[in-house]
Amino acid sequence: MIGMLIRSVISYFLLLLVIVFIGIPCLLLMLIPARWRYDSKLFFKLSHIFYWTALKTSLVPINFVGKENIPKEPAIIVANHQSSMDIPLVGVLLDAFPHVWLAKSELARSWLAPIVRRMAVLIDMSTPQRGVKSLMQAINLIKGKKRHAIIFPEGGRYIEDNGVREFFAGFVMLAKQTNRPVVPIMIFNAYKVYPPGSFFVYRYPIKVLVGKPFHYKDGQDMDQFKQQVYSWFVKQAKMSES
Numbered sequence: 193m194i195g196m197l198i199r200s201v202i203s204y205f206l207l208l209l210v211i212v213f214i215g216i217p218c219l220l221l222m223l224i225p226a227r228w229r230y231d232s233k234l235f236f237k238l239s240h241i242f243y244w245t246a247l248k249t250s251l252v253p254i255n256f257v258g259k260e261n262i263p264k265e266p267a268i269i270v271a272n273h274q275s276s277m278d279i280p281l282v283g284v285l286l287d288a289f290p291h292v293w294l295a296k297s298e299l300a301r302s303w304l305a306p307i308v309r310r311m312a313v314l315i316d317m318s319t320p321q322r323g324v325k326s327l328m329q330a331i332n333l334i335k336g337k338k339r340h341a342i343i344f345p346e347g348g349r350y351i352e353d354n355g356v357r358e359f360f361a362g363f364v365m366l367a368k369q370t371n372r373p374v375v376p377i378m379i380f381n382a383y384k385v386y387p388p389g390s391f392f393v394y395r396y397p398i399k400v401l402v403g404k405p406f407h408y409k410d411g412q413d414m415d416q417f418k419q420q421v422y423s424w425f426v427k428q429a430k431m432s433e434s
Contacts, residue, residue: 199251200393206249214242222310229310230290230339240288243280250277252385252395258402259285261375266338267405268366268374272356272425273344274383281379281400282342291340292333294362296347297326315362317347327362331369341366345422351383354432356425363421364414373405374421378428401428 221235229235247254262269262285269291271282283291293312299305308314313330316322334341343366345359367374377400384396406421 243284271377376403
């Protein structure tokens with residue numbers, strides 16, 4: 193217990209240093225208007241450094257598998273969601289490539305609201321109409337631009353033994369409207385490192401698996417495509433149990 197406490201304190205101290213020396217400059221660059229910020233090489237280079245260093249502060253081994261499956265051209269990045277670590281775990285894979293996060297609108301009422309509003313498009317799923325409207329905002333930011341879109345289609349964190357919850361179909365609409373590949377990313381064990389409500393940082397190995405891209409075909413049923421991508425995640429979860 194003493195050893196775990198010491199590791200956790202060191203981890204939080206290192207993270208504080210990262211926030212002060214890298215996070216604050218990133219926050220200042222967030223003040224740039226969106227039409228320039230999303231194409232700023234400096235902003236995304238600093239963001240990449242922040243993702244990488246933030247992961248190092250966890251002091252846990254992280255294994256990235258299949259990174260070569262992320263295309264050099266803009267894509268729709270789809271990942272399961274277990275922990276706050278998921279943001280740097282996915283972000284660091286993009287190698288400073290410009291990207292737009294999609295986040296649930298409830299975050300607008302959290303203490304992270306000022307940051308989230310500058311870094312992400314807030315998706316309001318309270319009604320189908322609002323959901324489509326907010327997705328169109330994301331489409332307008334990425335269509336015709338060299339920017340990835342990143343979405344957690346479970347709609348929130350799900351920490352049930354590396355399982356996955358049923359997906360929302362927003363990522364399918366993005367793929368259909370932009371004609372971009374959907375790249376699946378499965379994250380394992382991040383929830384064990386930072387359990388909800390726990391102060392301790394536990395030492396569990398994290399694995400991040402990048403699958404081969406899925407391509408939405410013209411005329412394909414949207415629900416069928418959603419299930420095709422979702423089935424890949426279910427398969428990976430089951431394989432991790434064996």
